[in-house]
Amino acid sequence: MTVHSLYILSKSGGLIYQHDHNIPTVEHEKTFSYPLEVKLEVQNRNIVVSYGQRDGIKVGHTLMAVNGMKVTGQQLEDGRDAMLVLADEANYPINLKFARPRLTTNEKIFQASMFYPLYALACQLSPEQRSSGIEILEADNFRMNCFQTLTGVKFMVISDVKQTGIDNLLHRVYEIYSDFALKNPFYSLEMPIRCELFDEHLKSALEQAERLGISNI
Amino acid sequence: MTIYNLYLFDRDGQLLHYAEWTRNKQSGMTREEEAKLMYGMIFSIKSFVTKVSPIDLREGYLTYTTNKYRLNLYETPSRFKFILNTDVHAQGIKELLHQIYTQVYVEYVVCNPLCQLNKPIESELFAAKLDEVVKQSPAYASRPA
Numbered sequence: 561m562t563v564h565s566l567y568i569l570s571k572s573g574g575l576i577y578q579h580d581h582n583i584p585t586v587e588h589e590k591t592f593s594y595p596l597e598v599k600l601e602v603q604n605r606n607i608v609v610s611y612g613q614r615d616g617i618k619v620g621h622t623l624m625a626v627n628g629m630k631v632t633g634q635q636l637e638d639g640r641d642a643m644l645v646l647a648d649e650a651n652y653p654i655n656l657k658f659a660r661p662r663l664t665t666n667e668k669i670f671q672a673s674m675f676y677p678l679y680a681l682a683c684q685l686s687p688e689q690r691s692s693g694i695e696i697l698e699a700d701n702f703r704m705n706c707f708q709t710l711t712g713v714k715f716m717v718i719s720d721v722k723q724t725g726i727d728n729l730l731h732r733v734y735e736i737y738s739d740f741a742l743k744n745p746f747y748s749l750e751m752p753i754r755c756e757l758f759d760e761h762l763k764s765a766l767e768q769a770e771r772l773g774i775s776n777i
Numbered sequence: 778m779t780i781y782n783l784y785l786f787d788r789d790g791q792l793l794h795y796a797e798w799t800r801n802k803q804s805g806m807t808r809e810e811e812a813k814l815m816y817g818m819i820f821s822i823k824s825f826v827t828k829v830s831p832i833d834l835r836e837g838y839l840t841y842t843t844n845k846y847r848l849n850l851y852e853t854p855s856r857f858k859f860i861l862n863t864d865v866h867a868q869g870i871k872e873l874l875h876q877i878y879t880q881v882y883v884e885y886v887v888c889n890p891l892c893q894l895n896k897p898i899e900s901e902l903f904a905a906k907l908d909e910v911v912k913q914s915p916a917y918a919s920r921p922a
Contacts, residue, residue: 564831681818687781691845
C-alpha cells in the first residue's frame with residue numbers, strides 16, 4: 561500500500577503542484593570485466609542502458625556512478641568522459657552503479673502538460689455518449705487516479721495498484737486545496753502553490769491514506 | 778456488459794483492422810483520421826506511463842477508465858497494438874485480447890499466405906473469426922438485451 565506521488569494541474573494544463581511522497585529507489589551495483597555485457601548509449605546527455613538486461617539492471621536505467629565516483633550527465637567527478645573510461649580496457653575490472661532515473665522538475669512539468677490532451681482525447685474518442693476524460697490509468701505495477709473538479713482543476717495521484725481509498729484521498733486533497741491554497745490571499749490562480757500549511761496538511765492526508773487504505777479519511 | 782469496438786495497429790501505426798459491435802457515439806471524423814488520433818493518443822499514453830511510472834514496467838498491457846468506458850491496450854512484443862473498448866466492469870479482457878492475437882490474428886492472417894502483413898487486413902475469414910471470438914467472450918455475452 562503506497563502512494564507514490566501527487567500532481568495538481570491548473571485548468572489550463574500547467575503543473576501547479578507536485579509532491580513525491582514515496583518513490584522507491586531502484587539501484588544496482590555490479591563489477592564488470594572487459595568487454596561490458598551491457599550495451600550503453602547516450603540519450604539526452606545521460607548514459608542509458610540500451611540492451612542487455614541482467615542482475616536487475618534494466619533497459620532505460622542510467623549510469624549513476626563509476627567505481628563509486630558520481631556521474632553527472634556523461635562526466636565523472638574528476639572531469640573525465642565516462643564513455644571514454646568505459647571504452648578503455650585498462651580501467652577494468654570496473655564497478656558500475658545503475659539506477660532508474662528520477663524525473664527532473666522540467667520533465668514533470670512536461671509530463672503533466674502531456675496528460676492534458678490525453679484527457680481530452682479520451683473523451684473525444686469515446687464510443688459512448690457524454691464520457692468524461694481519463695479517470696483511472698492502470699499499468700501492471702502502478703495506477704493513476706485523476707479527479708477533475710467542476711472548475712477544471714485536475715488532481716492526480718499515482719499509487720500502488722493495491723492502494724484503496726484513493727477517491728476519498730482525492731476529495732480530501734481538493735478540500736485542502738480550497739482551504740489552504742484558494743483562501744490564501746497571497747495565492748494567485750494558475751500559479752504554482754507555495755504554501756506551508758498546504759504542504760503540511762497534504763502530507764498528513766497522504767500518510768493517513770497509506771496507513772488506513774480504507775474509506776474513512 | 779458491452780464490447781464497443783476494436784482497433785488493430787501494426788508497428789508503424791497503420792490501422793490494420795477496425796471492428797465495431799456497439800457504438801453509441803461516432804467521433805465525427807473519417808475512420809483514417811480517427812485511427813491516427815487513436816494511435817497518437819496510445820503512443821503518448823505509453824510514453825507518459827513509462828516516464829511517470831515509479832518502478833520499471835513489465836509488460837505491454839495498459840488500461841484506462843473514464844466514467845463511461847474502458848480502453849484496453851494489449852501490445853505484443855512485435856509491437857502490434859490491440860485496442861479494445863469495453864464498458865467499465867468488463868472482466869477478463871486481457872485474456873480475450875491475447876486470444877484474439879494468438880487464435881485469430883496469427884491463425885488467419887499470419888498463416889494465410891495471401892494476406893500481406895503490412896497492409897490492412899482484407900480477409901473475410903479473419904473478420905468472421907474475430908466476431909465469433911468476441912461474441913463468445915463472457916464480457917460480450919452477459920450484456921443486457
